[in-house]
Amino acid sequence: MTGIALVGAGRMARVHAASIAAAGAQVATIYDPIEEAACSLARNTGARVAATAAEAMADPAADAIMIATSSDTHVELLLEAVRTGKPVLCEKPLASSYEASRKFVAAIGEAAARKVFLGFNRRFDRGHAAVREGVHAGRIGRLEQLTITSRDPFPPPLEYIPRSGGLFRDMMIHDFDMARSIVGKPMVSVTAHGSSIIDPEVGRLGDVDTASVTMLAEDGTIVTILNSRRCAFGFDQRIEAFGEKGMLLSDNPRQSGFTAFTREAPGTAAPILEFFMERYGPSYTEEIRLFIDCAREGRDMPVNAIDGLMAAYLAEAATTSLAQGKTIILTGPDQEFSK
Template sequence: MTGIALLGAGRMGQVHAAAMAAAGARLVAVYDPVTRVADALASRTGAAVAPSAAAAIHHAGVDAVVIATSSDTHVELVIEAVNAGKPVLCEKPLASSLAATRRCIAAIGDQAARQVFLGFNRRFDRGHAGLREAVHAGDIGRLEQLTITSRDPLPPPLEYVPRSGGLFRDMMIHDFDMARGILRQELVSVTAHGSSIVDPEIGKLGDIDTASVTLLAEDGAIVTILNSRRCAFGFDQRIEAFGADGMVVSDNPRQSGLTRYRPGYPGTPAPILEFFMERYGESYAAEIRLFLDCVREGRDMPVNAYDGLMAAYLAEAATLSLKLGKTIHLTGPDQEFDHV
């Protein structure tokens, strides 16, 4: 039974704790800067409360570390856990900027970076994962066009906008990672378009709420990502992969198989899953199971710090593309952008 130290016992920490229990792992130690929060989770699970993150990491019986603290602490805790020789699952983002992500990976080294599971949990959505597997299995032949649609029910509070890093870093980063996971080849350019048509106040704060980004892959495959900060009918999360031999679509799953036939509206299906805990709730469980498998077998993590770096790099490039109004050619996350 794998023993886990959980850093951060807030909402995401509790989600992970439940997923661990269901997956048959044992929560050994829990740390949270707010002691009351750590105590509450510990009392429900029988875990020990650790006085510090380091103490939790080094607690007896801890085989792996799960980091669900606030984003600004991730780098430091990842380094601590890696230095302790423990496999880590870190909530996204790995770091608050591309530069900080680079520094984190430099600090821990390339090999350890592949032992840090980065929590891009949407990869584990049943429909999205099924699409990726179908593409990789060759079900649609060579992938030619990939279209990812991602729309939130409502924009974030305006006060959040200035510290969000902007739509590309805050929201589309999931879609950049999704695209990479499906494509499995390098991207050569990013072209971003955006506007603040949902709420002009977001525009006044220097951000956008509606975006379309085009990515070109090495072999000529074209990726289109559509984002909106507001979607009147819920959480719109779809992927369409079109290839030489066919197409697979991961559509919004429904709450149930209930369908209504009313005059003028025959055949209205059940609503889609509302927001991310409803839509992606099961993904957290699948993520933890995969993490535990990798820990047990000593394998590299299939989504790791390097993926975090690449997603941050694409977000950075998109941000620059929108600012300059031109296509950004990608030369790699360790190089300066070529636009100057």
């Protein structure tokens, strides 16, 4: 299986197109409602441009389907893709809301949902994966505290904010998934704080640009997640797992191994990376390779629509916690939230 139908031709679709090539596969056909964008990406990949998403998915040269469109279109396209019977990878999040995520999983059933690969690519970052594997192997004994920091170099355009679903559903969704994969226990409560201190206009648009979430796991592990839409020193992505026997840390890679030792700059290291593809480019490629392997073998996807639903559940709890100014007690993925 080497041919992939790519639905979408925006920034994330271009990231995935490069990763498809790096993984030894190829983009067979492309669809995007903006024809110029589809044609531009097709020229770079040698793919055929389809007139509709359905046409792209049905192309005989496409053995699998990748959806890399805006969050609010994922569910409709996913339902169409699942009906083809071809393996499907969808960029995160599963949907633009928790309710839409629930409806999608209910519509296709849990078994089929486990066959849908969801693009939480940070699981495949080498440092992050090493922390998860170390925790699961008991290298630090009982996990007591998990701290996840995610800060972007600069905020997205303001026009993106209203259609993003909000910081918890769009940005922190990666960290909710990462916390679940490392802790391996259900979360029992969520407490969120947030503010729009980088740009007050973000607040007027109904979102926050600076946030923290504290979650309590069933076994007593405390999870702290820190997010910011702006970081003056680069793309700040760290995970710290602290336990009874020590600590595991996935730190920020740097632009080089250079360190200056002078009177003016004693022990000054090279800056951290500034662009998400510099940090996570290899993990996108690993994600594609794993998707192809699982699809060939008919296995459940290691990160799938069920994981997407659970991350959406935590994001919805955080959104509700912020709106109500209180801790939200979690009762299960069928929980109803009132704003």
